Amino acid sequence: MSKVLDKKMLSRDVVQMKLLAPEIASERQAGQFIIVQVDSDFSERIPLTIADADEKAGSITIIFQIVGKSTLKLAQKKTGESVENLLGPLGKPTHIEKFGTVVCVGGGIGVAPLHPIAQAMKNAGNRVITIIGARTKDLLILEDEMRSIADELIICTDDGSYGRKCLVTEPLKEICEKGGADLAVTIGPAIMMKFCAETTRPFGVKTYASLNTIMVDGTGMCGGCRVTVGNETKFVCVDGPEFDAHLVDFDNMMLRLRSYKPQEQDANHACHLQAAIDQLQR
Amino acid sequence: MSYIPADKLKEEAQTIIKEIDFSNLKPKDRLRIPMQEMPAQEPKARAKNIQEVALGYFEEQVKLEAERCLQCKNAPCIKGCPVEINIPGFIKAAAEGDYQKSVNIIKESSMLPAICGRVCPQETQCMAECTVGKSLKDMDKSVAIGRIERFVADWERAKGKMSVPEIAPSTGKKVGIVGSGPAGLTAAADVRKAGHEVVLFEAFHKLGGVMIYGIPEFRLPKEILDKEIDNLLSMGVKIKRNFLVGRTRKVKDLIEKDGFDALFIGTGAGLPNFMNIEGENLVGVSSANEFLTRANLMKAYTPDKADTPIFTGKRTAVIGGGNVAMDAARMALRVGAEKVYVIYRRTENEMPARREEVAHAKEEGIIFSFLSSPVRILGDETGKVKGIECLKYVLGEPDDSGRRKPVAVKGSEFTLEMDSVIMALGNSSNPLISQTAPEIGVNKWGNITVDEDGKTSMDKVYAGGDIVLGAATVILAMGEGRRAAASINKLLADNK
Ligand SMILES: Cc1cc2nc3c(=O)[nH]c(=O)nc-3n(C[C@H](O)[C@H](O)[C@H](O)COP(=O)(O)OP(=O)(O)OC[C@H]3O[C@@H](n4cnc5c(N)ncnc54)[C@H](O)[C@@H]3O)c2cc1C
Ligand SMILES: Cc1cc2nc3c(=O)[nH]c(=O)nc-3n(C[C@H](O)[C@H](O)[C@H](O)COP(=O)(O)OP(=O)(O)OC[C@H]3O[C@@H](n4cnc5c(N)ncnc54)[C@H](O)[C@@H]3O)c2cc1C
Ligand code: SF4
Ligand code: FES
Numbered sequence: 001m002s003k004v005l006d007k008k009m010l011s012r013d014v015v016q017m018k019l020l021a022p023e024i025a026s027e028r029q030a031g032q033f034i035i036v037q038v039d040s041d042f043s044e045r046i047p048l049t050i051a052d053a054d055e056k057a058g059s060i061t062i063i064f065q066i067v068g069k070s071t072l073k074l075a076q077k078k079t080g081e082s083v084e085n086l087l088g089p090l091g092k093p094t095h096i097e098k099f100g101t102v103v104c105v106g107g108g109i110g111v112a113p114l115h116p117i118a119q120a121m122k123n124a125g126n127r128v129i130t131i132i133g134a135r136t137k138d139l140l141i142l143e144d145e146m147r148s149i150a151d152e153l154i155i156c157t158d159d160g161s162y163g164r165k166c167l168v169t170e171p172l173k174e175i176c177e178k179g180g181a182d183l184a185v186t187i188g189p190a191i192m193m194k195f196c197a198e199t200t201r202p203f204g205v206k207t208y209a210s211l212n213t214i215m216v217d218g219t220g221m222c223g224g225c226r227v228t229v230g231n232e233t234k235f236v237c238v239d240g241p242e243f244d245a246h247l248v249d250f251d252n253m254m255l256r257l258r259s260y261k262p263q264e265q266d267a268n269h270a271c272h273l274q275a276a277i278d279q280l281q282r
Numbered sequence: 283m284s285y286i287p288a289d290k291l292k293e294e295a296q297t298i299i300k301e302i303d304f305s306n307l308k309p310k311d312r313l314r315i316p317m318q319e320m321p322a323q324e325p326k327a328r329a330k331n332i333q334e335v336a337l338g339y340f341e342e343q344v345k346l347e348a349e350r351c352l353q354c355k356n357a358p359c360i361k362g363c364p365v366e367i368n369i370p371g372f373i374k375a376a377a378e379g380d381y382q383k384s385v386n387i388i389k390e391s392s393m394l395p396a397i398c399g400r401v402c403p404q405e406t407q408c409m410a411e412c413t414v415g416k417s418l419k420d421m422d423k424s425v426a427i428g429r430i431e432r433f434v435a436d437w438e439r440a441k442g443k444m445s446v447p448e449i450a451p452s453t454g455k456k457v458g459i460v461g462s463g464p465a466g467l468t469a470a471a472d473v474r475k476a477g478h479e480v481v482l483f484e485a486f487h488k489l490g491g492v493m494i495y496g497i498p499e500f501r502l503p504k505e506i507l508d509k510e511i512d513n514l515l516s517m518g519v520k521i522k523r524n525f526l527v528g529r530t531r532k533v534k535d536l537i538e539k540d541g542f543d544a545l546f547i548g549t550g551a552g553l554p555n556f557m558n559i560e561g562e563n564l565v566g567v568s569s570a571n572e573f574l575t576r577a578n579l580m581k582a583y584t585p586d587k588a589d590t591p592i593f594t595g596k597r598t599a600v601i602g603g604g605n606v607a608m609d610a611a612r613m614a615l616r617v618g619a620e621k622v623y624v625i626y627r628r629t630e631n632e633m634p635a636r637r638e639e640v641a642h643a644k645e646e647g648i649i650f651s652f653l654s655s656p657v658r659i660l661g662d663e664t665g666k667v668k669g670i671e672c673l674k675y676v677l678g679e680p681d682d683s684g685r686r687k688p689v690a691v692k693g694s695e696f697t698l699e700m701d702s703v704i705m706a707l708g709n710s711s712n713p714l715i716s717q718t719a720p721e722i723g724v725n726k727w728g729n730i731t732v733d734e735d736g737k738t739s740m741d742k743v744y745a746g747g748d749i750v751l752g753a754a755t756v757i758l759a760m761g762e763g764r765r766a767a768a769s770i771n772k773l774l775a776d777n778k
Contacts, residue, residue: 023530040487042581044589069589085487087524216580216590219485219526220712221495221552222572228563233556238714252563255665259565260591 002086004077005059010141013066013277014109015075016051022058024050024088030120031094031210031242033113034062035218036074037085044070047215047237049113050089063112063141072276090218091241094208096120100182101127103175103205104150105168105196107188108134111142113210114187118149121185127151129180131171133188137162168192169199176203184208186245190257194250201246209245211236214257227253285645288321288337295342304349313414315350317423318343320638325645329615332499332583335642336400344433348377351425354413359427362411365761367391369408369427376430384434386445393468393760396439396506399432401497402757403636422637439509446516450477455774458483458542460527460715463491464756465548465747465763467510470519472767473546478774480519481542485526488579491550492748493756495579496571496606498613501639528718537742544742544770547722547730548763551709551748557601561659562705566593566667570602570610570706577613594618595702599670601625601656602706603632608639610704611648622648623698627655627675627688653677653688657695659703671697709753719743727752736766744770 006018024034033049052061066075077083094117102121106114111132122128130150134140135158147153154171155163164171168188175181176199184207186196193209200207213225213236220238227234230247234240295318302315321337322328328335339347351373359369368387375384388395408427409415415424438444455478459470462484474480488494490507515521527533527549536542554569556562573592577583580590598619600611603626614622624643626633629652633640644650653675660669674694677686711728723731723739729752730745732738738745746762748754 023525027530037487042584042588042590044580073589085524087485087487087526087530089529090526216572216575217486219552220714221554222575223554223556223569224572226556226563233558233563252665255565256563259593 001082001084003082004079007077007079009281010063011139012281014063014112014139014141015066015280016061016063017074017077018059018061019083019086020058021060021086021088024086025053025058025060026055028053028060028089029093030096030116031113032089032091033218033241034060034086034088034090035215036062036083038070038073038077039084043073043084045085045087045216045218046070046074047090047212047218049116049210051112051115063109065109066273066277066280068273072273075280076276087218090237092239094120094185094242096124098125101129101180103129103131103172103181103184105131105172105184105186105188105192106133106146107168107192108139109141110186110188110192110210111140111146114185115142115145115149117185117187117210118146122149129175130154131156131168133157133168133192135159167195169195172196173199176200176205181205184245185210185242190250190254193245193248194254197245197248197250207245208242209248210241211243211248211253212241212257213253214259227256285322285325286319287324291319291321292340292342295340295346298346299342302349307349309352312350312352313417315346317350317426318347318429320426320429322642325642325647328500329612329646332616334503335500338436339429339433344376344430345379347426348373348430350414351377352413358411358413359408359425362408363391364407364755364757365391365764367408367431372434373425373427373430376434381434381437384430385438388431388434389445392757393471393764394464394510394756395431396435397464397493397502397510398757398760399428399430399435400502400506401493401755402428403755404428405637407757439506444509444513446513447471447475449475449517452479453477453774455479455543456481456541457770457774458536458545459548460545461485461491461548461550461747461749462489462511462521463548463550463747463759464493465550465749465759466491466546467514468760468763469546469548469746469767469770471514471517472764473770474514474517474519476771476774478543478771482514482519482521483525483527484521484523486579487523489521489523491548495575496609498574498578498609499583500612500616501609526714528714533715533719533722533740533743542742543774544744546763546766546770547715547738547743547745547749548747548759549712549715549749550759551753552712553710554705555707555710556705557656557707559656559658561661561667564659564661564667565665566595566702567659568593568702568704570600570606570704571709573610573704574606574613577617583613583617592617593702595667595700597621597623597700598702598704599623599625599656599698599700600704600706602708603628604634604706604708605636605639606708607706608635608643610706612639612643612646614702614704615646615648619702623651623700624648625651625654625656625670625672627653628677628685629653632685651698654696655688655690656703660697667701667703669697669699670703671695709748711749711752715749732766735769736762737769742773
C-alpha cells in the first residue's frame with residue numbers, strides 16, 4: 001500500500017503525483033521506473049518513470065499522461081487514498097558521467113522521465129542543452145524545472161503556439177552540425193525517438209533512448225517488453241529502459257506497442273476518457 | 283483413456299466395495315481391485331470454464347485405491363519420492379479412514395500436500411517404483427498415490443482447522459527469504475519453526491511463485507494456495523510484497539545494513555526462452571509466461587472484470603512439449619481460441635509434460651503436431667501473426683539427455699494458418715540476483731551454484747529451487763528449501 005501524498009494537474013491530461021514509498025525513494029537513481037497497480041485483483045500493472053524523489057520525506061514523484069483505463073484509474077486517486085501495489089525501483093539506472101555537452105531531447109510526456117536524467121547529467125558537470133517539444137503550448141510540461149537545470153533550453157511546438165514552430169529534430173540537427181554535442185538522450189513517442197536517432201546518426205553522436213514498451217511484471221519474467229536492439233532480443237525492464245538509439249528497431253517496437261490496441265479501445269472509448277478527464281479538472 | 287462421468291465412477295466404486303471383505307485381503311485380492319480413475323469435469327464443458335478439471339476422489343474410491351497398496355516392507359515408492367514421504371504409512375491410515383493421521387504423516391515430510399497431490403509427476407516418481415504396477419506389468423496401474431494424498435489434504439482443508447506447527451521460543455535472529463515459490467515458502471516455514479524471525483520478500487503482489495502466476499486455476503485452484511499461505515502467516519512469518527531483491531534492496535545491504543543473519547534465495551527460473559527465429563517479435567507472439575501471467579495472476583480470464591488485456595486468437599499455436607505448453611494450450615482454449623495446436627519436435631513418448639495433462643489436453647480437443655518445429659513466423663502487412671512455417675522431423679540417435687534427437691527433414695516445410703503463437707520453450711534463471719550480487723557464483727546456465735548444505739559462494743547466503751536446479755518441479759523446490767532451512771538453522775544455532 002502506498003499513500004498518495006499530493007496530486008496536481010500539470011496540464012489538461014497530465015498528472016503529477018507524490019507517493020509515499022521510502023524504500024524506493026532511498027534506492028532510486030535517474031532513469032529508473034516503478035510498476036504501479038491501483039488494486040490487486042483486477043487492475044493492470046503499468047510502468048511509470050520516477051520523476052523525482054525525496055529521500056528524507058520518503059516520497060517519490062511520478063508524472064503521467066492519462067491515455068487509457070489504468071492511467072485514468074490512477075489519476076482518480078485522491079490525496080490521502082492509497083494505491084495497492086508499487087514495485088521498484090526497476091531498470092538499470094542511466095549511465096551518468098562527464099561527457100562534455102549533453103543534449104536532452106524530450107517530447108510530450110517524455111519530458112517527465114527526462115528531467116531527472118538532465119538533472120543528474122548537470123550534477124556530473126556536463127553542459128546540458130535541453131530541447132522540449134509538444135503539440136501545442138498547453139501541453140508543454142516542466143518548462144520551469146528544465147529551465148533551472150539547463151544551460152540552454154529550446155522549446156518547440158508543432159503549431160508554433162510557443163517557442164519555435166518545428167519538430168525537436170530541427171534544433172538537434174543544428175547543434176550536431178555545429179559539432180556541439182557529445183551525447184544525446186531522447187525520451188518521447190517512439191516515432192520521435194526514431195527520428196532523433198536518425199538525426200544524430202550521420203554525426204556519430206552517441207544517442208540513448210529510453211524505451212516505453214508494454215510491460216507486465218517488470219522483472220524479466222514475461223518477455224512482453226522485448227525489443228530488438230542490434231539484432232538481439234532485449235528485455236526493456238531489466239536490460240533497459242535505456243539503449244543505444246542507433247541500434248534499436250523502432251519500427252518493430254511501434255508495432256508491438258499497438259498489440260492490444262483493439263482491447264484498449266474497448267476498455268476506454270475515447271469520449272468516455274475525455275468525459276472522465278473533464279471530471280478531474282474540477 | 284476415454285472420459286467416464288464422475289457419478290458413474292462413484293457408482294462403480296460403491297458396487298465393488300460391497301463385494302469385498304476387507305477384513306481378510308490377500309495380496310492377489312488387492313491386485314484384483316481395479317485402479318480408481320480420477321473423476322473429472324466433462325471435457326467439452328470444462329474447456330470453456332476455469333474451474334478445476336480433476337474433481338478429486340469420492341470417499342469410496344479412496345478406500346478402494348488405498349486397499350490396493352500391498353504395504354511392501356521395502357517400500358520402493360519412498361525411494362521414488364524426492365522428500366521421502368512415508369507412503370505406505372499414510373496410505374494405510376487412509377484405508378482405515380483415519381484421514382487426520384494420514385495427512386499428519388505426509389506433513390512430516392511435505393509442507394504442501396494439497397498442492398503436491400495435484401501437480402507432482404507421480405508417474406515418474408513414487409508410482410514408477412510401485413510393486414503393484416510392476417506386478418500388473420503396467421506402471422499406469424500403480425497405486426494412485428497422489429490422488430490419495432490429494433484426498434486427505436482436501437479433507438483436512440474442508441474441515442476448516444489446519445494444524446499450525448509449533449514454533450520454538452524466539453532466538454532474536456533474523457532470516458530473509460527471497461521469493462515465495464515452493465522453495466521459499468518451505469524454507470520460511472522451517473526457519474520460522476526454529477524460532478527465528480522470518481521476513482519473506484516477493485517481487486509480485488501475490489505469493490506463490492509459479493504456483494500462482496504459471497500453473498492455471500483449472501489445475502491448481504488459487505484458494506488452496508491461499509490457505510497454505512494463511513497457514514504460514516499464522517506462524518508469524520512477515521511478508522514484504524512488491525519487493526524486488528537486487529533492485530529495491532541489494533543482497534549485500536540486507537545483510538550488512540539491515541541486519542539479516544542469513545538469506546535464502548528461491549527466485550526461481552523466471553526468464554522465458556525464445557527460439558530466435560524470424561517473426562518472433564510480431565504482434566501476437568508471446569511467451570507462455572506472459573500469456574499465463576496475464577491469464578492467471580492478472581485474471582484476464584474474466585474479461586468483464588480484469589483491466590489486463592490478453593491476446594485471444596482464434597487459431598493459436600503453442601510451441602513446446604512440457605507442462606508449460608500444456609497449460610498454455612489449455613488456457614488458450616479457455617480464453618476463446620477455437621483451434622489450438624501444440625507443435626513439438628519429438629513424439630508423444632518424449633514429451634516432458636505429465637501424461638495426465640496430455641490426456642486431458644487431448645480430451646479437450648487440442649491438436650498435436652508431433653515431429654515438427656517452426657522455422658519462422660509469418661506476419662501480415664500490419665505486423666500481426668498470420669501463420670507459422672514448420673519443418674518435419676524424424677528421430678535420430680539419442681542425445682546427452684538420452685532422448686532420441688530430432689533431425690530435420692529437408693524440403694518438408696509446411697505452413698499452418700495462425701493468428702497467435704505462444705512460445706513455451708522452458709525458462710532459464712533470472713539473472714537479476716547474480717548481476718546485482720557478483721559475490722554469488724553461478725554456472726554457465728546462470729543457475730546459482732551451492733554446496734551440499736545449499737550454501738552459495740557468498741557468506742550467510744543460501745539458495746534452492748529452480749534458481750539452482752534450472753526449471754524443475756514443485757516437490758524438488760520444496761526439498762531444496764527444506765535442506766537449506768536445515769543448514770540455516772544449524773548455522774544460527776552454532777553461532778549463538
Ligand atoms: C519504462 C517506462 C516508463 C514510462 N514512464 C512513463 C511516464 O513517466 N509517464 C507516462 O505518462 N507514461 C510513461 N510510460 C508509459 C505508460 O506506462 C503508459 O502510458 C500506460 O501503461 C498506459 O496505460 P493505460 O491503461 O492508461 O492505457 P492503455 O489503455 O493501455 O493505452 C492507451 C493508449 O496508450 C498507448 N500505450 C499503451 N501502453 C503504452 C506505453 N507503454 N507507452 C506508450 N503508449 C502506450 C496505447 O497504444 C493506447 O493508444 C512509461 C512506460 C515505460 C515502459
Ligand atoms: C506453467 C508451468 C507449469 C508447471 N507445472 C508443474 C507441475 O505440474 N508439476 C510440477 O511439479 N512442477 C511444475 N512446474 C514447475 C514448478 O512450478 C517449479 O519448478 C517451481 O515452482 C519452482 O519453485 P521455486 O520456489 O524455485 O520458484 P518459483 O515458483 O519460480 O518462485 C520464485 C518466486 O520468486 C520471486 N522472485 C524472483 N526474483 C525475485 C527477487 N529478486 N526478489 C523477490 N522475489 C523474487 C518470483 O516472483 C516468484 O514468485 C510448472 C512450471 C510452469 C511455469
Ligand atoms: S510400492 Fe506401491 S504397493 Fe508398495 S508400499 Fe509403495 S505404494 Fe504401496
Ligand atoms: S515486463 Fe515482463 S519481462 Fe519485462
